[in-house]
Amino acid sequence: MIKALVFDAYGTLYDVHSVKKACDSPFPEKGETISAEWRKKQLEYFFQRQMMGRYRPFDEVTRDALRYACKAEGAKLTKENEDMLMEAYLELDLFEEVEGVLGKLSDKQRVVFSNGSGNMIGPLVNGSKIVDDIDMVISADEIKQYKPAAAAYAHALDRLGVERNEVLFMSSNS
Template identity: 50%
Template sequence: MTIKAYVYDAYGTLFDVHSVSEKAESEFKGYGKTISEQWRKKQVEYFMLHQLTGNYKPFSEVTKNALLYTLKNLSLQSNEDTLHSLMQSYLELEVYEEVRATLETLQNQNKTQIIFSNGNYEMLNPLVEKRDLNHLLKVLSVDDVKQYKPAPAAYQYALETLGVEPYEVLFMSSNFWDITGASSFGFKTAWINRAGFEIDELGIKPDYIYKDLRGLLE
């Protein structure tokens, strides 16, 4: 079967969400790594809860609320300047080292390549432009349909936008919850297992497992 579209999750797959730890460390010495880890954990928890309760809020709002909780949970005092600085770091996430070269190589195969993310355009577009990937990837957000991945309706929107069959999509994510959703929907999947985790016990096996995007070049 021919793959016609490469679809990439953004956060953790193309962009290192924990690169915010540097800015967090500059604002709260000794807490950078902890803030980064707790912020991301709460961010995922919040959008999952919004999806489950049918109370959609844009990813930028979810991200800010997760940050507010994290700082409060760590008993760290902040002001608007601090919050703005940390939120700005999400628009400047580092791209993983192999991403650009891999995308450029795959572009020569005449395949459609898109980011499909829970992030909203206000967060994604500045990030893609900052890292000079806008000539390689189109950006698609669940914000268009107000349905967060891993809800089936989110993947359905991506499929309709691409205009292909589910088995013609290779969906890539470092987040196993995203792989679970995409695999269950019918996409071919590649788990970009950057952290070297074990497969979750969910009865789902991705079609491919790679430690980074270079595995796609096989």
């Protein structure tokens, strides 16, 4: 019997490309391309670090990816704009169906399990409309192992106190 429903955050519950609006502010007409490159590099960087055994917190990976994306697009990134765009990552839009779906699943433990470091995923969930629908937030940063490492999923199972066959992990990411 399923006891816990575990959702990835970035790209599953939250639209990472909703930062496009924030990117357009300092870099008109470049928001979409910066957003796309930012996410692409973010994924590449944490996967590469995981494979090399050189963990860095997700906020650092995200900042490095932002710097790369701006440079690749010829957008001069000031410290002020960098901080503003990193702040935008704490206020990502929910996908429109998320609230309704989570509301219908209240008979199960509803959990966010993210590669996001605590200083990113905590404010994102706590500042969103689904905060009351989430029973627990788990960060891969707690064990310094990014998903999809088996150790990350084992950590989530330990935190939940459930067996593997009692949980559904859901993600829109590969």
